[in-house]
Amino acid sequence: MVQDAELVKRLKKMAAFIRRDSIQMSLKAGCGHVGPGLSWTDICTVLFFHQLRIDPKNPDWLNRDRFILSKGHGCLPLYSALARKGFFPMEKLDTFCQLDSCLGGHPDCLAVPGVEISTGSLGHGLPIAIGMAIAAKSDNKKYRVITVMGDGELQEGTVWEAAMAAAHYRLDNLTGIIDCNKLEIDGPVKEVMNIEPLKDKWKSFGWYVEEMDGNDIEDILSTLERVFGYKEEKPRIIIAHTIKGKGVSFMENQVVWHYKAPDNDEARQAIREIDLALTKLK
Amino acid sequence: MSEKSTSMRDVFRETVLELAEKNPDIFVLTADVGVSFGFPTMKERIPKQTVETGIAEQNMVGIATGLAHSGKIPFVFAHAFVLSMRALEQIRTDVCYSNANVKFVGYCGGVAGGVLGNTHHALEDIGILKSLPNMSIIVPADGKEMGKAVRAAVEHKGPVYMRIGRSNEPIIYQNDYNFEMGKAVTLREGKDISLIATGLVVSEALKAADELAEEGIDARVINIHTIKPLDRETVIRAAEETRGIVTVEEHNLWGGLGESVATVIAEEKCVPVKRIGIPDTFVVIGAHPEILERYGITASNIADKAREIVS
Numbered sequence A: 001m002v003q004d005a006e007l008v009k010r011l012k013k014m015a016a017f018i019r020r021d022s023i024q025m026s027l028k029a030g031c032g033h034v035g036p037g038l039s040w041t042d043i044c045t046v047l048f049f050h051q052l053r054i055d056p057k058n059p060d061w062l063n064r065d066r067f068i069l070s071k072g073h074g075c076l077p078l079y080s081a082l083a084r085k086g087f088f089p090m091e092k093l094d095t096f097c098q099l100d101s102c103l104g105g106h107p108d109c110l111a112v113p114g115v116e117i118s119t120g121s122l123g124h125g126l127p128i129a130i131g132m133a134i135a136a137k138s139d140n141k142k143y144r145v146i147t148v149m150g151d152g153e154l155q156e157g158t159v160w161e162a163a164m165a166a167a168h169y170r171l172d173n174l175t176g177i178i179d180c181n182k183l184e185i186d187g188p189v190k191e192v193m194n195i196e197p198l199k200d201k202w203k204s205f206g207w208y209v210e211e212m213d214g215n216d217i218e219d220i221l222s223t224l225e226r227v228f229g230y231k232e233e234k235p236r237i238i239i240a241h242t243i244k245g246k247g248v249s250f251m252e253n254q255v256v257w258h259y260k261a262p263d264n265d266e267a268r269q270a271i272r273e274i275d276l277a278l279t280k281l282k
Numbered sequence B: 001m002s003e004k005s006t007s008m009r010d011v012f013r014e015t016v017l018e019l020a021e022k023n024p025d026i027f028v029l030t031a032d033v034g035v036s037f038g039f040p041t042m043k044e045r046i047p048k049q050t051v052e053t054g055i056a057e058q059n060m061v062g063i064a065t066g067l068a069h070s071g072k073i074p075f076v077f078a079h080a081f082v083l084s085m086r087a088l089e090q091i092r093t094d095v096c097y098s099n100a101n102v103k104f105v106g107y108c109g110g111v112a113g114g115v116l117g118n119t120h121h122a123l124e125d126i127g128i129l130k131s132l133p134n135m136s137i138i139v140p141a142d143g144k145e146m147g148k149a150v151r152a153a154v155e156h157k158g159p160v161y162m163r164i165g166r167s168n169e170p171i172i173y174q175n176d177y178n179f180e181m182g183k184a185v186t187l188r189e190g191k192d193i194s195l196i197a198t199g200l201v202v203s204e205a206l207k208a209a210d211e212l213a214e215e216g217i218d219a220r221v222i223n224i225h226t227i228k229p230l231d232r233e234t235v236i237r238a239a240e241e242t243r244g245i246v247t248v249e250e251h252n253l254w255g256g257l258g259e260s261v262a263t264v265i266a267e268e269k270c271v272p273v274k275r276i277g278i279p280d281t282f283v284v285i286g287a288h289p290e291i292l293e294r295y296g297i298t299a300s301n302i303a304d305k306a307r308e309i310v311s
């Protein structure tokens, strides 16, 4: 598929900015789920800066697409994207996890403009997304509901109760994206509790299934186009193959970076790598 | 690691390992939070007695029930919020209703999760679980007490919920002491006012007693480590022998220790009671001590409440 080279470049740049924000926020706060954030940063970028129909001036716009970060611990890029979109001032990012901040370790919908629902306890996003998708149909609204889940998160039973329900109600306005980075807290997903064969599972539950490289902007762009253009009355799921900690060499695929903040040296090194990727784009 | 960790989660691991290496019926289960308490070490040392369920807390409690009904003594470790809320019906119907011998460890109880925010706090776990028949609830004040609680839980037949902090909890007990489930520990005698506390914030009650002593107010400090069954006698004696009670806990004011104590007082011997805890609200973002400070779960506020009663 031929893509607008300018668009791809713009999104790649944005993804680098978001990665940089995430490193800076966690450095300043001394905490944060850095690996889980970097993992889905490219997906976050394409959603917020290309796909989602949302309006920062009017966060409660009735026809907006609904986005739910079901893996709420991965909120660093979400906060950055919302700020860069204009939902709140960039300076707020500096308050991440400080006393009285609206930006805590998990997103709070009453505190952060643009956050649809408070998340952080895994396995909650998909059922809520189904409720929103059913409401859209009942109101004859054209908005889409999109949720990003972790691969370890799929071990929660509620995900499969929801998987059944979404297909049952033929929710073609619902798209799930699995940030399939093959890791959770206690180690590799397949060792902790195997979830494969994932594609077959979702298919057999009645979903339209796509796979993509979730760290490749071009692939994300084209897969989302296909998925949103798909016509059958089925919910859609994208298995996004990603790398936990993507973009910072020493964080990639490392379980320890699930919840850990970089120290000054590590942050400097991380930002050097991210900036290097940026200069290569020019 | 030369010095032994006094963190409750580490004491839990070491105590269970010691017991489980002698008793093959002791099991440990976790749901993808094993890294928090050294589960990998347990998998090495007692491989046949460990079960990892992945992120599936309801399933984990169901599995523990099955193990318990087959003669095992399962310890279930997860965040306090997911145990007491996500897996609640399994705990109530599978575990408590059949009096299954399952032991729970609720990690990051209260607001120990700090900046992780409200999804990760458990300010209602005690209130929820204390309303379940057959359930015993222990909130150890420090690592040493956690070790004793784990041993007592193994001896006890029936479900026990132990609520712990995150790590590096304050140290209360310098020396060995007698721990008995259901029996409060009087940490400091006093005749003017009783400070009744539970969990990590027992340390604040002790500091408050020091502060009050400087003004000539003689405060008794009672650590109620077992919230259920409650040591009614010790509470009644406090009411009889001092002029009032201040309760201190890291929990919603509804449902916690203060509510249990106030109930006993209302039923048996009326004296003024002031309760310190979280006032029925979701809390602000902040570090653990910052949150406690914000809602007045501090030595100075405890002392203030004591002064109000005494004066």
Ligand SMILES: Cc1ncc(C[n+]2csc(CCOP(=O)(O)OP(=O)(O)O)c2C)c(N)n1
Residues within 6 Å of the ligand: A035, A036, A039, A071, A073, A074, A120, A121, A122, A123, A149, A150, A151, A152, A153, A154, A179, A181, A183, A184, A185, A244, A258, B031, B032, B033, B055, B082, B086
């Ligand atoms: C219901 C629930 N159980 C446990 C946790 C603790 N927890 C936070 S993140 C995490 C691992 C998530 O793994 P995965 O879904 O693969 O997300 P990733 O970080 O890899 O993107 C766990 C167990 C939680 N937040 N919610």
Ligand SMILES: [Mg+2]
Residues within 6 Å of the ligand: A150, A151, A152, A179, A180, A181, A182, A183, A184
């Ligand atoms: Mg994962």
